[in-house]
Amino acid sequence: MTKPQHHEIVVIGAGICGATIANELLERGKSVCIVDAAPSPATACSSHAYAIAHPHIGKGSPRLLRLTRLAFLLAEARWGGEWRRHGIFQPTKKEKTFNQLEVTEHLRSLGLAENIAIALDAHEAEKICGIKQSGVWLPRGASLNLFEASNNLLKAHEGLTCLWNTQVASLEESHGRWSLLNKAKEPILVADKVVVAIAMESKALMSTIGIRLPLKPVRGQLSIFSIKPNTAWVKKLPKVGISGDGYCLPAEKLEDGSYRWMVGSSFDEGEDDLGSRDSSDAFNRKQAQGLVDFSEGDPRDLLKDGDFVGVRCVAGDRLPIIGALVQRPGIYLATALGSRGILWSALAAKLITAQLLEDDFALLTRFGFAADLVAALAPARFFAGALVAPSALGALASNSKPIFPSAPKAK
Numbered sequence: 309m310t311k312p313q314h315h316e317i318v319v320i321g322a323g324i325c326g327a328t329i330a331n332e333l334l335e336r337g338k339s340v341c342i343v344d345a346a347p348s349p350a351t352a353c354s355s356h357a358y359a360i361a362h363p364h365i366g367k368g369s370p371r372l373l374r375l376t377r378l379a380f381l382l383a384e385a386r387w388g389g390e391w392r393r394h395g396i397f398q399p400t401k402k403e404k405t406f407n408q409l410e411v412t413e414h415l416r417s418l419g420l421a422e423n424i425a426i427a428l429d430a431h432e433a434e435k436i437c438g439i440k441q442s443g444v445w446l447p448r449g450a451s452l453n454l455f456e457a458s459n460n461l462l463k464a465h466e467g468l469t470c471l472w473n474t475q476v477a478s479l480e481e482s483h484g485r486w487s488l489l490n491k492a493k494e495p496i497l498v499a500d501k502v503v504v505a506i507a508m509e510s511k512a513l514m515s516t517i518g519i520r521l522p523l524k525p526v527r528g529q530l531s532i533f534s535i536k537p538n539t540a541w542v543k544k545l546p547k548v549g550i551s552g553d554g555y556c557l558p559a560e561k562l563e564d565g566s567y568r569w570m571v572g573s574s575f576d577e578g579e580d581d582l583g584s585r586d587s588s589d590a591f592n593r594k595q596a597q598g599l600v601d602f603s604e605g606d607p608r609d610l611l612k613d614g615d616f617v618g619v620r621c622v623a624g625d626r627l628p629i630i631g632a633l634v635q636r637p638g639i640y641l642a643t644a645l646g647s648r649g650i651l652w653s654a655l656a657a658k659l660i661t662a663q664l665l666e667d668d669f670a671l672l673t674r675f676g677f678a679a680d681l682v683a684a685l686a687p688a689r690f691f692a693g694a695l696v697a698p699s700a701l702g703a704l705a706s707n708s709k710p711i712f713p714s715a716p717k718a719k
C-alpha cells in the first residue's frame with residue numbers, strides 16, 4: 309500500500325463552517341486540505357440559500373448576547389460582498405408591553421449602537437419597515453446564501469487541496485499525528501492538526517477517539533410561498549426581513565406581478581428526516597400570519613412553490629462547540645451551529661485559527677474574545693471536572709490562570 313499523504317492541517321467537512329475555517333487559514337498563509345464525504349461543498353445543511361443573521365437582543369443569557377454581537381460583527385466583515393443587507397425587524401411579543409425607553413437602554417447596555425439596533429414604536433416601525441408593530445429594527449440585519457458563500461470560500465487556491473467523496477470513518481493517533489481512516493480502517497491521510505466540522509456526524513467520529521459529544525438533530529423546513537397579486541396578503545408582505553416566532557425574508561415581486569416569499573422554519577427536535585412535509589408548510593403558514601400580524605389572512609393563499617429541509621445540529625446547552633479538544637491534542641471542533649450557522653462559522657474561523665496557529669491571546673481579545681467567552685464555547689465544558697489547560701488552548705497561552713468550564717446556561 310502507498311504511504312498516505314501527510315498534511316499539516318486537515319479540515320473535515322466542507323459546509324459553511326469547514327469552508328469558512330479553511331478560508332481563514334488560507335488567508336493566514338497556511339496550506340489546508342479539506343475532506344468531505346460529498347462530491348462538492350455545501351451539500352448538507354449549508355445548501356440553505358436563505359439564512360438570516362442578526363445579533364441576539366433578548367433579555368437573559370448574557371454570554372449568548374455578547375457572543376452573538378461579536379459573531380455578527382465578524383460575519384458582516386467577512387461576507388461583505390455576498391451579504392444581502394435588507395434589515396431585519398424583530399416585533400415585540402404579543403403578550404409583552406413595549407417601553408421604548410427601557411428597550412433603548414437595554415440595547416445600549418448590550419453595546420449595540422443605533423446603527424445596529426433601534427427600538428421603534430408601531431408608528432415609527434410602519435414608516436421605516438412597513439410593519440405596524442412595535443419592536444426592534446436591526447438595519448444591518450442581512451441574509452446569506454450559505455451554498456454560494458461556501459463554494460466561494462473554497463474556490464481554487466494554491467494552498468488548498470480538496471478531497472471529495474471521502475468519508476472519514478474514524479481517527480487514530482500515533483506519535484503525535486492523526487490518521488484519518490475510511491470504513492475499511494485504511495488510512496486516507498495523516499495530519500498534525502485536524503479540524504472536525506461535520507455537524508451531527510461529529511458525534512460518531514469523536515466516539516472513535518473516546519469522546520462523547522451531547523449533540524442532537526433538529527429537523528427544520530423552510531417554505532417558499534407564491535402569492536397571487538389579487539390576494540389580501542399582498543398589502544401585508546414585508547419589505548424587510550422579520551425575526552420573531554420564526555422568520556421571513558423580504559417578499560420579492562416577480563415579473564408576472566406575483567410574489568415569492570420565504571417563511572420558516574419548523575423546529576422538529578430529535579428528528580433527522582429530510583423528506584418534505586405538508587404539516588411543516590402548514591406550520592409555516594401559521595408563522596407567516598404571526599410574523600406580519602395578519603391572523604385573518606387566508607393561509608390557502610400562500611401557495612407552496614418550494615422548500616428547504618435541513619437538519620440542524622444542536623448541543624445540550626444550545627451554544628456551539630468551538631475550540632481545541634484539550635483531551636486530544638491536535639483535534640479542533642467546530643460543530644453544533646444550530647440555527648446560527650452564519651454567526652458561529654464566522655466566529656469559529658477566527659477562534660479555531662487563532663488556537664491552531666497559537667496566536668497570542670491579545671490578538672483574540674482585539675476581536676472581542678474574552679477568556680470567559682472562549683471557555684463557554686470550548687468542547688471541555690461537557691467533560692465533568694475537565695480543566696481547560698491554557699497551554700493546550702493555545703489561544704490562551706499568555707493567560708497563566710486555568711479556566712474552569714462554566715455550567716451550561718444559554719438556551
Ligand SMILES: Cc1cc2nc3c(=O)[nH]c(=O)nc-3n(C[C@H](O)[C@H](O)[C@H](O)COP(=O)(O)OP(=O)(O)OC[C@H]3O[C@@H](n4cnc5c(N)ncnc54)[C@H](O)[C@@H]3O)c2cc1C
Binds near residue numbers: 323359361528621645
Ligand atoms: C430550516 C433551517 C433554517 C435555518 N436558518 C438559518 C438562518 O436563518 N441563519 C443561520 O445562520 N443559520 C440557519 N440555519 C442553520 C445553518 O443552516 C447551519 O447551522 C449550517 O448550515 C451548518 O453548517 P455546518 O458546516 O456545520 O454543517 P453542514 O452544512 O451540515 O456540513 C457538514 C459537512 O460535513 C460533511 N460530512 C459529514 N460527515 C462526514 C464524514 N464522516 N467525513 C467527511 N465529511 C463528512 C457533509 O458532507 C457536509 O458537507 C438553518 C438550518 C435549518 C435546517
